[in-house]
Amino acid sequence: MSACVYRGTMVHSVAIGKMLTDAAIVVDEDGVISAVHDMNDDGAEETMADLMAQGVELADFRGKLIMPGFIDGHAHAPQYVYRGTGMDLPLLQWLETHTFPVEARFADPSFARKAYQKCVRRHLTCGTTTCSYFASLHLEGTKVLVDVIRGLGQRAYVGKVSMDRNSPDYLRETTEGAMRDAEEFVKFGSEELDDPLITPVVTPRFVPNCTPELMAHLGEVSRKYGVPVQSHLSESLAEIAWVKELHPEIETYTGVYKRYGLMHERSYFAHCIHCSGEERVMMRDTKAAVIHCPSSNFNLMSGVANVRRYLHGGVKVGLGTDVAGGYSASMLDCIRQTMIATNICGMKPDEDGVTWKPLSYQEAFHLATLGGAEALGLQKVVGNFVAGKQFDALVVNPSPGEDTDADGGIGGGTVPNTAVDGPFDLFPELGQGLQTAFEKFIFMGDDRNIERVYVAGNRVV
Structure with missing residues (x-):
């Protein structure tokens, strides 16, 4: 396993309902989280550039949700x-x-x-x-x-x-x-x-x-x-x-x-x-x-x-x-x-x-x-994205099976608003962004939305 940065909208469980719209989760060769960066913070892009220069891989899931397993x-x-x-x-x-x-x-x-x-x-x-x-x-x-x-x-x-x-x-x-x-x-x-x-x-x-x-x-x-x-x-x-x-x-x-x-x-x-x-x-x-x-x-x-x-x-x-x-x-x-x-x-x-x-x-x-x-009794191992815990995570695509008539995607990203093969739809013109995508996933989502599954940094789905 190589060190990797997972970038996307992070749904967190440190505080109930916390979401970082653009986060970078750094995971080491052992599948352990070494850092979590809010990419909206000053200096975050420079940190990302340094990681890329060190040969750390990038898994870019912007426009999608990254959440604990x-x-x-x-x-x-x-x-x-x-x-x-x-x-x-x-x-x-x-x-x-x-x-x-x-x-x-x-x-x-x-x-x-x-x-x-x-x-x-x-x-x-x-x-x-x-x-x-x-x-x-x-x-x-x-x-x-x-x-x-x-x-x-x-x-x-x-x-x-x-x-x-x-x-x-x-x-x-x-x-x-x-x-x-x-x-x-x-x-x-x-x-x-x-x-x-x-x-x-x-x-x-x-x-x-x-x-x-x-x-x-x-x-x-x-x-x-x-x-x-x-x-x-x-x-x-x-x-x-x-x-x-x-x-x-x-x-x-x-x-x-x-x-x-x-x-x-x-x-x-x-x-x-x-x-x-x-x-x-x-x-x-x-x-x-x-x-x-x-x-x-x-x-x-x-x-x-x-x-x-x-x-x-x-x-x-x-x-x-x-x-x-x-x-x-x-x-x-x-x-x-x-x-x-x-x-x-x-x-x-x-x-x-x-x-x-x-x-x-x-x-x-x-x-x-x-x-x-x-x-x-696993709270020191998994459950959210905190440095020192293992990377057990889901990558959730709000709109599997893309309909390209969307204008700009969710939150300015690349994922469009209509889920041709998915269980729900989003309407950005009504202000339905990634927070709404998370809420709709909880109430209407299913395995069609779950694009990837990781356990201890290893992809298992």
């Missing part, structure tokens, strides 16, 4: 094969009817490789540079997922699912086997693999599927190897009632995870729709994070999580597609569903009489980038 905090890689189907049942019945039979197929490594190739490639083309995946309970199949991710160049957190109770015989581990394989996978990912883009994650499916003995062991594995924990929490009312039946001696669902050492600053939990005030405080105090999965929450009729309330309470929040409870692998869809969810929460006061302000599109974008990085 999306971070998907929760996706089930095996469920990719049936996403967009089976949206007809609530959570627990959905798992029994649709999920478990499909996940059993991933005992076959060849089938797993075929499915995972399509899954990871789709996430990348949708602009997801970092994804936290649940695999299946199969150790070899999970290693296949890791191999596929490495081959395609994505940054990923990967968990071999652990489950030793309350599932069909064909998809249940023994407690001893679950303990052994969970630790073996974590050791493989953290010690043998030696790949900075891959992080193994301790992954109890959820409390009803894990015995106390298994959960206690998983907590020990997380501490021993210093790896994250991911799971589900308070997704549905029926699930919460089930947890209470299984653990009547523990006050809350969240408290079960804490009891067994699974809730700490590197833990993150999908959904968290129905957490009580006490549980939200517990999450704040332990520095655990919420991964908000609005599409799945709607599709499986689980409820609506109040994201603003979590943020106000000092809890870290990222976003997740939750494929296949969520039918789309695109974080753009997740951002839109997040805004709908906060609009719903803002329609009337909550149980404490508080009316919460909905999130803006800039805030939702922040959660899909830097917010996700913070939730996964």
